[in-house]
Amino acid sequence: MARTTLTRTVLAAVSAAALFALGACSSDAGTQTGGGGETNAADDGVITLGFSQVGAESGWRAANTKSIQDTLTAENGFDLKFSDAQQKQENQIQAIRSYIAQQVDVIAFSPVVETGWDAVLQEAKDAGIPVILTDRAVDSSDETLYESFIGSDFVLEGEMAGQWAAEQYDGEGYQAVELQGTTGAAPAIDRKDGFESAIAGSDIEIIDSQTGNFTRAEGKTVMEGFLNAHDDIDLVFAHNDDMGLGAIEAIEAAGMTPGEDIKIITIDAVKDGMQALADGKINYIVECNPLLGPDLADITKKVLAGEEVEKRIVVKDEAFDQAAAKEALPTREY
Numbered sequence: 001m002a003r004t005t006l007t008r009t010v011l012a013a014v015s016a017a018a019l020f021a022l023g024a025c026s027s028d029a030g031t032q033t034g035g036g037g038e039t040n041a042a043d044d045g046v047i048t049l050g051f052s053q054v055g056a057e058s059g060w061r062a063a064n065t066k067s068i069q070d071t072l073t074a075e076n077g078f079d080l081k082f083s084d085a086q087q088k089q090e091n092q093i094q095a096i097r098s099y100i101a102q103q104v105d106v107i108a109f110s111p112v113v114e115t116g117w118d119a120v121l122q123e124a125k126d127a128g129i130p131v132i133l134t135d136r137a138v139d140s141s142d143e144t145l146y147e148s149f150i151g152s153d154f155v156l157e158g159e160m161a162g163q164w165a166a167e168q169y170d171g172e173g174y175q176a177v178e179l180q181g182t183t184g185a186a187p188a189i190d191r192k193d194g195f196e197s198a199i200a201g202s203d204i205e206i207i208d209s210q211t212g213n214f215t216r217a218e219g220k221t222v223m224e225g226f227l228n229a230h231d232d233i234d235l236v237f238a239h240n241d242d243m244g245l246g247a248i249e250a251i252e253a254a255g256m257t258p259g260e261d262i263k264i265i266t267i268d269a270v271k272d273g274m275q276a277l278a279d280g281k282i283n284y285i286v287e288c289n290p291l292l293g294p295d296l297a298d299i300t301k302k303v304l305a306g307e308e309v310e311k312r313i314v315v316k317d318e319a320f321d322q323a324a325a326k327e328a329l330p331t332r333e334y
Contacts, residue, residue, distance in 0.1 A: 045077060046074070046077060046078065046079050047077055047078050047079065047105050047106065047300060047301070047304060048079040048081065048102075048104045048106075049072055049078055049079070049080055049081065049104060049105060049106045049107070049300060050081045050083075050095070050096070050098075050099030050102065050104040050107045050108070051068060051072070051080060051081065051082050051083070051107075051108045051109060052083050052091075052095040052096060052099075052108075052109035052110070053065055053082065053083065053084050053085060053110060054092075054111075054112050054135075054136070055084055055086050055087040055112075056084060057087060057213065057214045058214050058215065058216075058240055058241070058242040058270075059241065059242060059268070059271070059272055059334075060240060060241065060268045060270050060288065060334075061214075063270060063291070063333075063334035064110070064135060064290035064291075064292060065082075066334075067290060067291040067292055067294075067334075068134075068292065068293040068296060069082065069293075070293060071293030071296070071297050072293065072297060076297060078297070078300075081099065081102070081104060083098075087182065087213070088112065089111075089113055089116060092109060092112055093117075093120045096109065096121075096123075096124065097120060097123065099124075099129070100124055100127050100129060104129060105129070105304060106129065106130055106131075106300050106304065107124055107129055107130070107131045107132070108131070108132040108133070108134055108296055108300070109131075109133065109134070110133070110134050110135040110136050111137070111138050111185075111186070112182070112184075112185065113182070113183075113184035113185055113186075114136070114137065114138055114139040114184060114185070114186050114189065115138070115139045115184065117138045117140060117145070118142065118145065121138075121140070121145035121146060122142075122145060124145075125144070130303050130304075131145065131146040131147060132147050132148050132149075132150065132296060132299055132300065132303070133146050133148070133149040133150070133151070134149075134292050134295075134296055135151045135152075135290075135292060136151065136185065136187065137149050137151070137186050137312075143311065147299070147309060148303070148310060148311055148312070149312050149313065150292055150295045150299060151292065151314070151315065152289065152317050153190075153314050154187045154189075154190030154191050154194065155190040155191070155194040156194060156317070157187075157190075157194060157267050157286045157288060157317060158190060158191035158192060158194020158195040158196075158197075158198065159194040159195070159197060159198045160194075160198075160286045160317075160319050161191070161194070161195050161198070161237060161265050161266075161284065161286050162194060162195040162196070162197065162199045162237075163198045164284050164319070165195075165198070165199055165202075165204055165235065165237070165284075166198060166201075166202040166204065168263075168283075169202075169235065169263070170202035170203060170204065171203060172203070172234070173203050174204045174205070174234040174235045174263075175205055175207045175232050175233055175234050175235070176199075176204055176205065176206045176207065176233075176234065176235040176236070176237055177206070177207060177208045177209065177223075177226045177230070177233055177235070177236055177237075178192065178195070178206055178208070178209035178210075178236075178238075178239075179211075179212040179222055179223065179236065179237070179238040179239060179243040179244070179246075180209055180210060180211045180212065180239055181211065181212075181214045181239040181240060181243075182211060182213050182214055183211050185214075187239060187240075187267075187288075188211070188214075191239045191267060192209070192239070195237055204235065207230060207232075207233075208226055208229065210222045210225070210226075212238070212239075214239065214240050214243060215242055215246070216242040216243065216245050216246040216249075217246060218243070218246065219238060219242060219243030219244065219245065219247050220246030220247065221246070221250075222246075223236070223247040223249075223250035223251065224250045224253075224254075227250060227251070227254050233262055234262065234263060235262065235263045235264075235265070236263070236264045236265070237265050237266075238264065238265070238267070240266060240267055240268045240288075241266045241267070241268040241269070241270050241272060241282075241285065242268075242270075242272075242273075243266070244264050244265075244266035244273060244276070244282055245272060247264060248264065248276060248281050258281045258282070259279075259280045259281045259282060259283055260280075263283045264281070264282045264283055265283060265284045265285070265286075266282055266284075266285050266286075267285065267286045267288055268285065268290075269285045269286070269318070269320060270290075271329070271332050271334065273285055274320065274325045274329055274332060275325075275329065277321075277322055277325040278322060278325040278326045278329055280322060283321075283322075284319065284321055285319065285320045285325070286317060286318075286319045286320075287318045287319060287320065288317055289315050289316075289317055290334055291333065291334065292315075295315070299313070
C-alpha cells in the first residue's frame with residue numbers, strides 16, 4: 001500500500017549532479033552554520049548518517065529497520081552507520097556520543113523513551129550535527145535540539161482504536177484489558193491516552209493494564225496473568241500487533257477462541273497481525289506505517305542543503321477490519 005504524508009511534499013530522487021553540487025560547496029563533515037544556514041556533507045558528496053534504532057522487539061521494528069537500511073545506501077549517496085540499542089536508553093546515548101565523536105553529518109534515532117535526551121542532544125548541537133527523530137518523539141522544552149520529527153500520530157492511533165471499540169461494543173458492558181508498550185515510550189503513553197479518551201462515555205471499562213514491552217513473548221505472559229486474575233475479559237487492546245499475537249496464544253492455550261470469546265484490537269498492521277485479522281483472530285487493527293526510510297533520506301538532504309523543514313512530519317495511517325485486511329494482504333509491503 002502506498003504511503004501518504006500529511007504535511008510534506010515528497011521529493012524526487014536526488015540526481016548525481018545535485019549530489020556533486022552538495023559535495024562541492026561543503027567544508028568539513030559535520031559542520032553547520034548558525035541561524036538556519038547551510039549544513040554540509042563531506043567533500044565526496046556522501047552523507048554519513050548515524051542511526052540508533054530502538055531494538056528488534058517486533059515485526060514492525062524489523063520492517064522499519066529494513067526500510068532505513070534499504071534506502072540509506074551507497075547507491076543513494078549515504079554512508080549509514082547503524083546501531084541497535086536493545087531497548088536501553090543508555091545504549092542509545094552511548095551510540096549518539098559515538099556518532100558525535102566520528103563527526104557524522106547527521107544523527108537520526110528512534111528514542112527508547114521520551115525523556116532524558118537534552119544533555120546528549122545539546123552535545124550534538126554544540127558539535128554542529130543536526131538530529132532527526134524518527135517514529136518516536138522526545139519530551140523536551142528546547143525544540144532547537146532537533147531538526148524534525150518523522151512518524152505517526154500515536155494519540156490518533158489510540159483514538160481510532162477506541163472509537164471503533166465504542167462503536168462496536170458500547171452497551172455491551174465490555175470489560176477490557178490493555179497490553180501497554182514499553183513504559184515511558186511515546187507510543188505507549190499516547191496510544192493509552194488516545195484509547196481512553198475515545199471510550200470515555202461508553203460502558204467499556206479497562207479492568208487491568210500492564211506493559212508487555214511491545215514483544216510477543218511478554219504479551220503472552222501478561223495475557224496469561226490477566227486470564228488468571230479475571231474471568232470476565234471481553235476485550236484486549238494491545239498497543240502493537242506482536243503483543244496482540246502473544247495474547248492470541250495465551251487465549252487459545254486457555255481453551256478460548258480469540259476474536260470471538262475475547263475480542264482483540266491492535267495497532268501496527270504488520271503482515272502477521274493482518275493475517276490474524278484476516279483469519280478472524282484479531283477484530284480490528286489501526287496501522288502504524290514503518291516505512292520511514294524514504295522520508296528520512298528526503299529530510300536529511302533538505303537539512304544538509306540548508307532548506308527549511310517541517311518540525312513535525314506526520315504520516316497517514318489507515319485502519320483495517322477483516323474484509324480490508326484480506327484485500328490488502330496480497331500486496332502488503334510489511
